[in-house]
Structure formats: C-alpha cells, structure tokens
Amino acid sequence: MSDVEKNVVDFLKEIRPLADRVGGLATETAVAVYDRLEGYARLVSEQIETTDPMLRVEICDMLDLFLDHIASTESVSLQAGVFTPAIQGYRRWGNVELMKDKGLTGFFLAKEIGATATMFFGTKPQDYPYLSYLKDMRLLCADFNAGTADAYYNHLQENYKQMDVLILHGMYGQTALYLDAYRKLRPDGKVYCGLDMNSHWSGVTDWGSPSVRSFAAQCDLIATSCRPMRDALNRDAAVSFPCRFLPNGFYNPTDIPVVADPTTKENTIITVGRIGTEQKNNAELMIAFAKASDALRLWKLKLIGAVDPPFQGFVDQYFSARPDLKNRVVFTGPIADKSDLYKEYAKAKIFALTSQLEGGTPNVYAEALFHGCMFITSDIDAADDITNGGALGLKYQRGNVGALAQSLVNLCHRASRQGLREHIPKALDYAGRHYDWKRNAKKLAYALFRPKR
Numbered sequence: 023m024s025d026v027e028k029n030v031v032d033f034l035k036e037i038r039p040l041a042d043r044v045g046g047l048a049t050e051t052a053v054a055v056y057d058r059l060e061g062y063a064r065l066v067s068e069q070i071e072t073t074d075p076m077l078r079v080e081i082c083d084m085l086d087l088f089l090d091h092i093a094s095t096e097s098v099s100l101q102a103g104v105f106t107p108a109i110q111g112y113r114r115w116g117n118v119e120l121m122k123d124k125g126l127t128g129f130f131l132a133k134e135i136g137a138t139a140t141m142f143f144g145t146k147p148q149d150y151p152y153l154s155y156l157k158d159m160r161l162l163c164a165d166f167n168a169g170t171a172d173a174y175y176n177h178l179q180e181n182y183k184q185m186d187v188l189i190l191h192g193m194y195g196q197t198a199l200y201l202d203a204y205r206k207l208r209p210d211g212k213v214y215c216g217l218d219m220n221s222h223w224s225g226v227t228d229w230g231s232p233s234v235r236s237f238a239a240q241c242d243l244i245a246t247s248c249r250p251m252r253d254a255l256n257r258d259a260a261v262s263f264p265c266r267f268l269p270n271g272f273y274n275p276t277d278i279p280v281v282a283d284p285t286t287k288e289n290t291i292i293t294v295g296r297i298g299t300e301q302k303n304n305a306e307l308m309i310a311f312a313k314a315s316d317a318l319r320l321w322k323l324k325l326i327g328a329v330d331p332p333f334q335g336f337v338d339q340y341f342s343a344r345p346d347l348k349n350r351v352v353f354t355g356p357i358a359d360k361s362d363l364y365k366e367y368a369k370a371k372i373f374a375l376t377s378q379l380e381g382g383t384p385n386v387y388a389e390a391l392f393h394g395c396m397f398i399t400s401d402i403d404a405a406d407d408i409t410n411g412g413a414l415g416l417k418y419q420r421g422n423v424g425a426l427a428q429s430l431v432n433l434c435h436r437a438s439r440q441g442l443r444e445h446i447p448k449a450l451d452y453a454g455r456h457y458d459w460k461r462n463a464k465k466l467a468y469a470l471f472r473p474k475r
Contacts (some may be wrong), residue, residue: 030062030077034084041084045118053472056088063264078256078264083126083138083249086267093464098471102137102186104128105360112171112193114145120152121360122385123216123247123270128189129159130273130463131214135471137187142177145258154359155275171196172393175203184209187470190215190241193227198237210471213241216268218381219251220403230258238263243469247382248404265266268466269407271459272302272388276361281368282450284442289321289462291430292370292395294363294386297325297353300378301398303400305336306423307376308351312344313427318434321350323374326366328356367393374430375399375408378420384408388457394446396437398429414445 023031037055040047047055059081066078107126108115119125132139142162142433144150153161166173178185178200188211197215202245203209215237228234239243243347245268246252255265274280287431291311295302304325311323329337341348357363367373373390375397383404390397397415399408405417416433418425437445 024069024072026065027073027077028200030066030073030081031211033062034077034080041087044087044090044091047091052088052092054234056085056092056472057258059085059088061214067262067264067434068363069264071438075257075259079253082252082256082264082266084412085264086249089465089469093461093468096468096472097464098134099136100123103184104131104137104187104189105181105185106139106141106189106191106408107174107177107200108141109174109190109197109200110192111169112174112196113168113181114143114164115141115150117150117152119148121160121273121275124191125152125156125159125272126271126459127191127214127216127442127463127466129156130271130459131189131466131470132158134460134467141235143173145363151358151449155273174200175180178203179205183268186211188213192216193234193457194236195233197261198233199238201240203292213243214466214470215244215319217244217251217265219246219248219255220379220381221251221254222379223381224251224254224258229258229262235262243466248336248407249269250334250406251403253384254403266469269383269457269463270385270388270443271457271462272453273292273297273391273459274360274364274392275394276364277343278361278364279438280364280392282392282446283368284367284394284439284446287394287442288369288370289318289434289435289437290370291321291325291327291398291434292324292373292374292390293365296327296330297327298330299337301380302327303378303420304333306421306426307374307402308340310423310426310430311351312340313423314349315344315347315350315372317431321434322352322356323350323354324366324370326357329353364389370395372415372430374394375402376420376426377402378402380467388453391449391453392459394442394449396433396442396445398433400426409446414449414452 063081108278128139141158143164145159245266247269251269253264255261373395399405400420416429418429
C-alpha cells in the first residue's frame with residue numbers, strides 16, 4: 023500500500039462516523055471535511071493506476087453526501103456570465119431542451135449566484151415558447167447552416183471576456199475542441215460538464231486517450247445524473263477524473279400547484295416521451311399491459327408524447343389483436359403546455375419507464391416524482407436511483423415482458439389509496455433532497471465557487 027493510499031484509508035476511517043450523522047454536523051465541520059475529501063479525490067485520480075479505485079468511489083460518494091448538507095446553509099454570490107453553447111454538431115437548441123438539463127443547469131446556476139444566463143444558438147425567437155418560462159434567460163439566435171463551427175468560434179472570440187462560466191453537456195469531439203479554444207482565452211473561467219453518460223457509452227469511450235484526458239483536465243467539475251454511473255466511472259482505473267452526482271431536477275414554471283394527493287389519483291399508468299422510438303421501447307410496455315389486463319380491469323395506460331411514425335404500424339396491429347383495449351390504452355399526443363402535462367402526472371398513480379437505455383436519469387423522472395407517482399422501470403443504469411433502492415417502485419429485466427407484466431400487477435395492487443398515503447411523503451422527501459433544481463443549483467454553485475477558508 024502506497025503512502026497516498028494509506029493516508030486516504032486512514033482519513034476515510036476517521037470520517038465515516040461523521041458521514042453517518044452528517045445532517046447534524048456544524049457547517050464548519052462539514053466544510054472542512056469536504057475540502058479534504060476534494061483534495062484526496064484529485065490526488066487519487068492523479069494516481070489512480072496505482073491506487074485502489076474503490077477509494078475514489080467512496081470519496082466521491084462522501085463528497086456528494088457532505089455537499090448535500092453544506093448546500094442547505096451555504097450560498098455563493100458573484101457577478102458572472104453563465105454560457106451554455108449547443109456545441110455537439112454545432113447545431114441550434116430545440117425548444118424542449120430549454121426545460122431540460124441543457125437549459126436549466128445554466129439557468130438555475132445563474133439564478134443562484136446572481137449572474138446572467140445565456141444559451142446559444144437558437145433559430146428564431148418564435149420557435150421557443152418555453153423561453154417564457156425562463157425569466158431573464160438570454161437565447162442568442164443566429165442564421166447559419168447546422169454543423170457550421172464558425173458561428174460558435176466567432177462568438178467566443180467576441181464574447182470570451184463575459185463568459186465566466188461554461189456549461190457543457192457531453193464529452194464529444196466538438197466539445198473538446200471548443201473547450202480547448204475557451205481555455206486559451208479564459209484559463210480562469212469555470213467549466214462544468216454534465217455527462218450524458220450510460221454504461222453503453224462508457225464502454226465504448228477510450229478513457230485513456232489524450233483528448234479525453236485533456237478534456238477532463240480542463241473541467242472544474244464533471245458529473246453524471248445517476249449514482250450507479252458515477253460509481254462505475256470512479257471504479258474504472260482508466261478514468262482520469264473524479265466523477266460526481268448531479269441529477270436532472272424538476273422545475274415548475276406554471277402557476278398551478280404541483281399536486282401529489284392520493285385522493286385525486288386515478289387508476290392510470292403513464293409514460294412520457296418520444297413514443298415508439300427504439301430507445302423508449304414502448305412496445306414492451308403495451309404488450310405487458312395486455313398480458314396483465316385481466317388482472318387490471320379498472321386500469322388505463324396512457325402514452326404521452328408525439329408518436330414516432332414507424333411505430334404506428336405496431337399500434338394498428340396491437341389494437342387489431344386487442345380491440346377491447348382501445349379505450350384503455352390511450353395515446354394523448356404531445357402535451358407541450360406544462361400545466362396540462364402536470365395535470366396528467368397528478369392524476370397518475372404509476373409512471374412506467376421501459377427504456378433500452380438512458381443518459382443517466384431521464385428528465386421526466388423528476389416530474390413524476392414530485393407528483394407522487396410510483397415507479398416501474400427497466401434495469402437501466404439509473405434504475406436504483408429511480409426506485410430509491412426499491413422504496414419507491416420496482417425494476418424489471420429489460421426484454422422480460424412477463425416480469426414487466428407481473429410488476430405492473432404487483433405495483434398496481436400496492437397503489438391503493440392507503441399505499442399512496444404511505445408512498446407520497448417518501449417520494450416528496452426524496453424529491454426535495456435530490457431532484458429540486460434550485461437545491462441542485464446551490465450544490466453546483468458551492469462545488470464550483472465555494473469560498474476558501
């Protein structure tokens with residue numbers, strides 16, 4: 023065992039009792055532990071090839087645990103410009119991305135620290151109705167062909183002095199090149215990268231390549247949106263950076279209250295997203311519901327979102343084989359108005375996610391969580407986060423339709439009014455601790471800008 027490894031082992035042994043009662047620690051104590059943990063996270067990452075990677079797993083888990091406590095009392099305020107470019111493919115942002123992590127990370131970070139938030143580029147203002155939900159967000163629009171890098175680099179040359187914080191999403195070739203250019207101009211800037219990462223992409227990423235290591239070294243903080251993926255990256259000795267946990271949160275921009283009331287919920291299972299895409303795997307859900315339909319005679323399945331045109335053939339065949347389900351399997355189409363979408367969450371008892379893969383925790387999860395839904399999810403990377411280790415729902419093995427059908431039956435039986443009375447407080451507590459964008463912005467602000475003591 024090296025001296026570094028021994029020091030880390032001894033330190034972790036010392037602070038484990040503090041971690042067990044972190045909620046009761048004085049802020050000064052928690053901050054002191056956090057600072058030492060962060061130093062060890064960097065040191066272990068630098069020497070990861072000769073150090074037990076499981077030490078980094080525990081260090082980063084502790085970092086996120088202590089940060090969760092510190093963010094409850096500490097705040098950061100400074101004047102800065104927070105910029106979020108659509109670098110991958112040098113494309114333009116889409117309207118729906120404004121209300122996902124792509125837009126909300128920078129928006130809420132700027133709100134938290136008293137800064138201005140800018141996204142670039144868009145097409146034209148009228149293409150972004152969701153901009154009305156994001157007061158004070160600047161969306162720069164430009165007329166250029168998708169894939170053209172010049173617009174982004176020209177903007178950087180002209181505006182780098184105002185670009186104090188750079189928010190990046192994903193570790194792509196274009197992102198790495200842009201970050202190189204940014205760092206030449208702003209070595210003092212802060213850079214946060216939210217990895218759109220799952221086990222598939224992690225498995226095909228060359229973590230030891232010079233470009234990946236250079237990218238990671240130029241970021242101040244890198245995080246994933248689910249803890250299992252964070253831990254998997256930290257276990258990998260080829261990964262040169264400490265990975266943190268920052269999930270996709272929930273933001274309610276509407277005037278209607280978010281309702282999680284067991285007395286108003288109906289016998290409805292919902293799923294929300296791009297219906298019929300290979301990734302979302304909605305056919306599996308529909309087939310499983312048909313298998314379980316005799317046991318769930320009083321239940322409906324709602325699929326909310328635009329239907330992928332090639333999927334329509336499967337839908338027609340499904341109803342041809344099961345015409346009795348036409349009134350129980352409902353396609354709502356896209357619901358762009360957030361007020362109307364939240365009403366669907368409020369009425370639903372169960373949210374089903376049958377994805378083949380996700381880039382961490384999907385954005386719709388937090389929406390459903392704050393509305394008190396129970397969860398059925400495929401065994402994607404984020405499954406244990408989504409169910410909180412089984413406390414908030416069930417997971418099943420992807421491709422096992424029989425297991426999904428039985429899970430639907432089991433969870434529907436648990437979703438009685440009394441079951442929901444017990445479930446909803448647990449769901450809302452979990453949501454408030456981990457999936458509130460305002461709270462997560464406090465964590466991000468502290469991690470990036472914490473005052474030195």
